[in-house]
Amino acid sequence: HAADAHRTDLMTITRFVLNEQSKHPESRGDFTILLSHIVLGCKFVCTAVNKAGLAKLIGLAGETNVQGEEQKKLDVLSNEVFIKALVSSGRTSILVSEEDEEATIVEKSKRGRYCVVFDPLDGSSNIDCGVSIGTIFGIYALNDGHEPSLDDVLQPGKNMLAAGYCMYGSSCTLVLSTGGGVNGFTLDPSLGEFILTHPDIKIPKKGKIYSVNEGNAKNWDGPTAKYVEQCKFPKDGSSPKSLRYIGSMVADVHRTLLYGGIFLYPADKKSPNGKLRVLYEVFPMSFLMEQAGGQAFTGKQRALDLVPKKIHERSPIFLGSYDDVEEIKALYAAEE
Ligand code: AHM
Numbered sequence: 001h002a003a004d005a006h007r008t009d010l011m012t013i014t015r016f017v018l019n020e021q022s023k024h025p026e027s028r029g030d031f032t033i034l035l036s037h038i039v040l041g042c043k044f045v046c047t048a049v050n051k052a053g054l055a056k057l058i059g060l061a062g063e064t065n066v067q068g069e070e071q072k073k074l075d076v077l078s079n080e081v082f083i084k085a086l087v088s089s090g091r092t093s094i095l096v097s098e099e100d101e102e103a104t105i106v107e108k109s110k111r112g113r114y115c116v117v118f119d120p121l122d123g124s125s126n127i128d129c130g131v132s133i134g135t136i137f138g139i140y141a142l143n144d145g146h147e148p149s150l151d152d153v154l155q156p157g158k159n160m161l162a163a164g165y166c167m168y169g170s171s172c173t174l175v176l177s178t179g180g181g182v183n184g185f186t187l188d189p190s191l192g193e194f195i196l197t198h199p200d201i202k203i204p205k206k207g208k209i210y211s212v213n214e215g216n217a218k219n220w221d222g223p224t225a226k227y228v229e230q231c232k233f234p235k236d237g238s239s240p241k242s243l244r245y246i247g248s249m250v251a252d253v254h255r256t257l258l259y260g261g262i263f264l265y266p267a268d269k270k271s272p273n274g275k276l277r278v279l280y281e282v283f284p285m286s287f288l289m290e291q292a293g294g295q296a297f298t299g300k301q302r303a304l305d306l307v308p309k310k311i312h313e314r315s316p317i318f319l320g321s322y323d324d325v326e327e328i329k330a331l332y333a334a335e336e
């Protein structure tokens with residue numbers, strides 16, 4: 001019966017992506033191979049994060065442990081794992097990581113048709129207290145027939161082929177979109193496989209939660225300040241919103257995706273471009289939000305229309321439920 005079928009017919013992430021790719025007759029399986037290398041990186045980081053306290057992986061980079069061995073900070077380790085997995089997949093040509101100043105141009109013999117932008121371990125200031133952290137990634141296709149260059153990744157987010165994140169929380173959850181909706185997979189540690197647990201995620205049209213670092217309020221611009229005031233003292237007779245802010249983007253965005261509401265990292269007087277990075281934080285999360293029926297806005301434009309000029313560029317971001325983002329858009333429009 002149905003419940004039995006559920007237990008024995010496991011939709012793994014590889015099977016899911018293979019199914020999706022088979023809808024594209026031109027597909028050569030390259031994307032599936034690339035993704036399986038990203039998944040490997042996520043599994044490795046998940047294991048490392050889970051035993052971070054035990055294995056004393058949380059020391060400062062360059063510190064030595066009791067055995068006199070060099071320890072690596074988790075974010076440095078995660079970065080190495082992803083770079084090596086992506087290069088060895090033979091399917092990438094350019095990699096941009098938050099951890100590396102310069103983009104990695106893959107050596108000729110290992111090149112492939114994709115460019116990957118990623119933050120190997122976002123929210124790493126949360127590691128020591130055991131709060132959820134995550135990996136964020138976006139994938140572009142390489143423009144055919146030329147030497148890979150930064151122009152291949154300095155592209156608007158709407159050109160991404162796929163985006164996702166993996167959250168290392170009470171469970172390890174990978175959320176992915178290849179442009180046909182959003183799906184969530186949870187790692188079954190006994191199988192070592194990500195299993196489809198959240199098919200076709202749609203964000204609620206309107207939410208009851210706002211998520212922002214309110215400690216920056218004194219430096220906010222008018223529309224952000226007005227919006228947050230409205231969340232607390234709604235003028236339309238609705239109930240005030242709840243505030244939830246973890247300070248770990250993957251966790252804050254994951255909750256926003258599932259429960260609805262809005263996540264804000266606005267500009268302020270001290271950081272006129274906000275804090276979050278366009279290529280590997282703002283774009284992948286904006287891509288997922290739109291694919292789930294929500295919106296993502298920079299204060300000036302649709303986030304995915306932004307054309308980055310530098311690989312580590314930052315942008316303010318407001319993303320979440322469709323109606324909630326409409327409200328902040330209206331406040332910015334009224335300012336002009
Ligand atoms: P990081 O890339 O240095 O880890 O910083 C990014 C993190 C995000 O996960 C989170 O949304 C944000 O920084 C929180 O910033 P703040 O502490 O200013 O609220």
Ligand code: MG
Pocket residue numbers: 098119121122123281
């Ligand atoms: Mg980051």
